[in-house]
Amino acid sequence: MTTKLSASSAWQSLKAEAANVGQLNIAQLLASETGRLDRMMLKLDGALFDFSKNLVSEKTLRALFALAQQQDVAGWFARMMQGEIINHTEGRAVMHTALRDPNAPQEVRDCLAKMERMANAVRADKSITDVVHIGIGGSDLGPRMVCKALNGLHEGPRMHFVANVDPDDLDPVLMGLDPAKTVITVASKTFTTHETMLNLKAARMWLKGRDERVIAMTSNVKAAAEMGITEDRILPMWDWVGGRYSVCSSVGLPIAIGCGFDVFKQFLDGCNAADRHVRETPYERNIPVTMALLSVWYRSFLGMGSLALVPYSQRLSHLSDYMQQLGMESNGKRVDRDGQVVDYATAPVLFGQVGTNSQHAFFQMLHQGPDTIPVDFIGAKTPHGCPERHKVLIANMFAQSRALMLGRDGTPERVCPGNRPSTTILLPAINAYNLGLLLAVYEHKTAAEGFLWNLNSFDQFGVELGKQLAKELLAPPEVLAQNESLDFSTSKLNFHFYQPE
Numbered sequence: 260m261t262t263k264l265s266a267s268s269a270w271q272s273l274k275a276e277a278a279n280v281g282q283l284n285i286a287q288l289l290a291s292e293t294g295r296l297d298r299m300m301l302k303l304d305g306a307l308f309d310f311s312k313n314l315v316s317e318k319t320l321r322a323l324f325a326l327a328q329q330q331d332v333a334g335w336f337a338r339m340m341q342g343e344i345i346n347h348t349e350g351r352a353v354m355h356t357a358l359r360d361p362n363a364p365q366e367v368r369d370c371l372a373k374m375e376r377m378a379n380a381v382r383a384d385k386s387i388t389d390v391v392h393i394g395i396g397g398s399d400l401g402p403r404m405v406c407k408a409l410n411g412l413h414e415g416p417r418m419h420f421v422a423n424v425d426p427d428d429l430d431p432v433l434m435g436l437d438p439a440k441t442v443i444t445v446a447s448k449t450f451t452t453h454e455t456m457l458n459l460k461a462a463r464m465w466l467k468g469r470d471e472r473v474i475a476m477t478s479n480v481k482a483a484a485e486m487g488i489t490e491d492r493i494l495p496m497w498d499w500v501g502g503r504y505s506v507c508s509s510v511g512l513p514i515a516i517g518c519g520f521d522v523f524k525q526f527l528d529g530c531n532a533a534d535r536h537v538r539e540t541p542y543e544r545n546i547p548v549t550m551a552l553l554s555v556w557y558r559s560f561l562g563m564g565s566l567a568l569v570p571y572s573q574r575l576s577h578l579s580d581y582m583q584q585l586g587m588e589s590n591g592k593r594v595d596r597d598g599q600v601v602d603y604a605t606a607p608v609l610f611g612q613v614g615t616n617s618q619h620a621f622f623q624m625l626h627q628g629p630d631t632i633p634v635d636f637i638g639a640k641t642p643h644g645c646p647e648r649h650k651v652l653i654a655n656m657f658a659q660s661r662a663l664m665l666g667r668d669g670t671p672e673r674v675c676p677g678n679r680p681s682t683t684i685l686l687p688a689i690n691a692y693n694l695g696l697l698l699a700v701y702e703h704k705t706a707a708e709g710f711l712w713n714l715n716s717f718d719q720f721g722v723e724l725g726k727q728l729a730k731e732l733l734a735p736p737e738v739l740a741q742n743e744s745l746d747f748s749t750s751k752l753n754f755h756f757y758q759p760e
Contacts, residue, residue: 269326277560305687314680323552335710346717355504359527378515397502398446402513404577418517424454450482476509529695537703551707568611571638571656579611589716634681641688
């Protein structure tokens with residue numbers, strides 16, 4: 260880009276809009292703007308995305324769409340889906356959408372066919388009662404979240420997920436299982452991730468030589484083979500799929516085992532529906548692009564540093580964990596694609612918990628805290644249990660978005676300022692298709708944010724530093740004691756840790 264983003268015409272127009280934001284009132288906009296609901300209530304395959312309670316006027320929306328045009332968001336999506344190398348720092352294409360494309364590359368179709376055979380074989384073996392999946396980050400959060408969401412809706416073995424190297428994660432899981440009735444799946448692209456390899460080592464010892472019960476998802480076939488995992492029990496991973504975008508890859512094998520391959524295919528179909536939507540829909544009706552533009556508006560122009568994601572569904576209890584990595588690892592960047600330090604705020608802090616639990620946790624801050632924090636509410640029309648309790652659940656969700664908008668007058672301690680923005684997403688039901696659609700919408704929102712901010716959303720070099728330093732600190736205490744480059748604080752911490760009680 261020849262012009263600095265913050266000096267561009269679209270950016271400057273939005274700065275002017277932000278200067279007048281004090282004049283905007285969401286409730287008044289709802290009452291006065293003709294066609295606001297039509298413009299801001301968008302549908303995709305029965306899922307409703309209600310943006311009408313956001314702090315934007317029609318004029319502001321036009322300015323935001325002009326920013327999308329200026330930043331060529333549609334062009335970036337086209338280049339991404341055509342397999343161009345848009346992850347320029349690592350020299351990689353970004354092709355996670357190919358994983359759910361009906362016309363996927365042959366290597367993807369071959370992998371899916373192998374996944375189907377493997378999943379069917381495990382599910383058909385009635386001696387297998389449990390599957391323990393080992394991974395971390397993107398190799399864990401996606402399948403963990405999806406299996407939790409679909410738990411009990413489809414027959415299959417019990418699924419367990421382990422990520423933390425803390426023994427208190429893996430050991431209690433294995434303690435209640437029978438090695439003769441358990442399969443271990445492990446996902447690691449490099450097959451060198453320290454936490455994952457240590458947990459795998461412990462799990463293999465627990466299996467007592469039953470290495471035929473281990474299935475690996477990796478791009479490092481040689482390393483997996485050296486551990487005794489034969490080729491027929493290894494599924495490929497590719498460098499053009501980032502970890503946090505990998506749930507549709509072989510990393511999704513636990514979903515196919517726990518719920519059935521047909522269900523996993525429905526999940527892929529839902530993702531593909533969102534892929535087609537973001538690729539084919541004009542900005543004004545494009546759901547992920549609209550979400551990204553609102554995010555940029557709140558973060559970069561209005562100084563709102565956080566986003567709360569609140570699913571009103573216990574099945575989505577792991578959703579905020581998944582979205583946290585997706586958003587903050589992708590766009591938590593201070594340097595743009597041109598290597599220049601940015602002079603605007605990027606990724607907000609994302610946090611969340613299920614409703615109605617969250618109402619008794621952090622909603623006090625949302626309603627009365629000094630910071631304005633946008634909220635994404637997510638619910639479903641169709642219950643999986645008691646309709647009466649589900650109705651109460653969704654009434655609470657609608658009431659919270661209304662309360663954030665309207666606020667309340669009264670004595671100082673009772674005042675809720677109101678005029679606080681939210682988006683409400685109402686799915687037809689929590690099922691594999693709708694879950695895939697929802698996740699892919701957020702994937703594309705994240706990518707669009709990066710295109711708008713001129714970031715590379717697909718590397719994560721900040722993750723590496725702590726890992727490198729941790730390896731240094733694993734040296735024997737006597738070696739660490741002689742390490743003159745170690746700071747005094749860390750040196751003292753190590754001394755205290757290794758000193759006998």
